Each structure stands twice: as structure tokens, then as C-alpha cells.
Amino acid sequence: MEKPFTRKDLEAGDYRIIAKGRWGNADLYQVQRGLKIWVVKDFLPCPPFIRKTWGRFMVKREFKALQKLEGIVGIPRQPFRLDIYAVGYRFIPGKTLKETAPEMIGDDFFFQFEDIVRKMHQRNMVHLDVRNRKNILVTDEGLPALLDFQSSLNLENTPRFLHKIMKDIDISGVYKNWSKKQPASLDSTRRAHLESLNKKRFLWFLKGYPLGTKTDRRS
């Protein structure tokens, strides 16, 4: 899609800082252009070596993932590359799951969230950081949204024997959050699935970031 604005426009206009990165993390901005609100994830402020290697790679990865997932309700729309160091997409008004109290979450929320993750899998994409409650949004309409495709992988470029494991990593992230926020509606089949996945050694590394793709953000 055509760029809705350029870096020059960004620098000349108003924007709000959503988060300041550190080392390998991007800065995130919220930008209003006309009636539309955008998010820009920008690696330009990172140290030059990081920006030119890691940053460029992350921007490309997130942009390609969002392009492949375009049209799935609950995933940021209209991705574009501002330049080689920054990716943009539409802002989704809401609060992260981390900031949302359980009583503010509707009964259908996690069923709908699971559906988003399964639709993503049908397009041969895995996210790999679904456990992180800052990557899940409760929108102002009370619907789920999945953010942050920096650690995502296109299964078409991944050996087939890893596909099921990777999809299970995502599903275990859905059920993990479900069991924390709405344990009563997590039925016995899903609970048994979560428990069996938790016993698997390959999930141990999920206690930190998957595949070593992130460094901690100063919060």
C-alpha cells in the first residue's frame, strides 16, 4: 500500500510517544493523519550497528507478517514501511491485557482470541510471543487484538517438523492468559492441552522471550 506519510512528515508533524526503546527495542509513536491514527515502530534511534542489522531485519519481518495477515480482524491493518528502519500500521484503540482487570473482559473474549490465532495459523504464520500480555489488546469495543509480529515466523520458510510445535507454542500462550484472567471458562479439554504443553521441555524457554528475539524494555 502507498505510504500514508513519510519520515519528513513524521518529523514535521505532531506525534505522541507510546514507548521509548533501549538497545534492540524500537521507539513507538502514535501519529494522527486526518481521521486515521497510525503506530510507527522505529529503530532509527537505536545505536547504528543495531539499527542497521537487527532493526532492519525486525522491520522487514513485522511488515511482511502484517502484509500476509491483512484482513484478519484483530490484527493491525494497512502496514507500510516508512523507510528501512521503521514500520507503520493502524492504531487500535484499547488497553493491553496486562492493564485490564478480569472483570472488564467479556465472556467471549478468549474464544475470539483463540480464533484470531487459529486464523493466523491458517495463513501459515506463527507469532511466538502470545504469552506476553502486552502483545494482546482489549479494544475499546471489548474485542481482542494481537500485536507485535517482530518474533513471528512464516512457516513456509520453516522446516515442516517444527510447524506443530510452533503452533502449539502460540496456543499455549492463548490458554496461559485465559487461565490467568478467566479460569472458569477454560474448559477441561483446553486445560488438559495447556497442561500437556507445559510439561514439554520445548516450552521452557518461553519464560523469557522466544528465540532470543527481544531484549527487555525499560518500563
Ligand SMILES: Nc1ncnc2c1ncn2[C@@H]1O[C@H](COP(=O)(O)OP(=O)(O)OP(=O)(O)O)[C@@H](O)[C@H]1O
Ligand atoms: N496497532 C496498535 N494499536 C494500539 N496500540 C499499539 C499498537 N501497536 C503497539 N501498540 C502499543 O505499543 C506497545 C508496544 O508494542 P509492541 O509490542 O509492538 O512493541 P515492542 O517493541 O515489542 O514492545 P514491548 O517490548 O513492550 O513488547 C503495545 O503493548 C501497545 O500498548
Ligand SMILES: [Mg+2]
Ligand atoms: Mg511487544
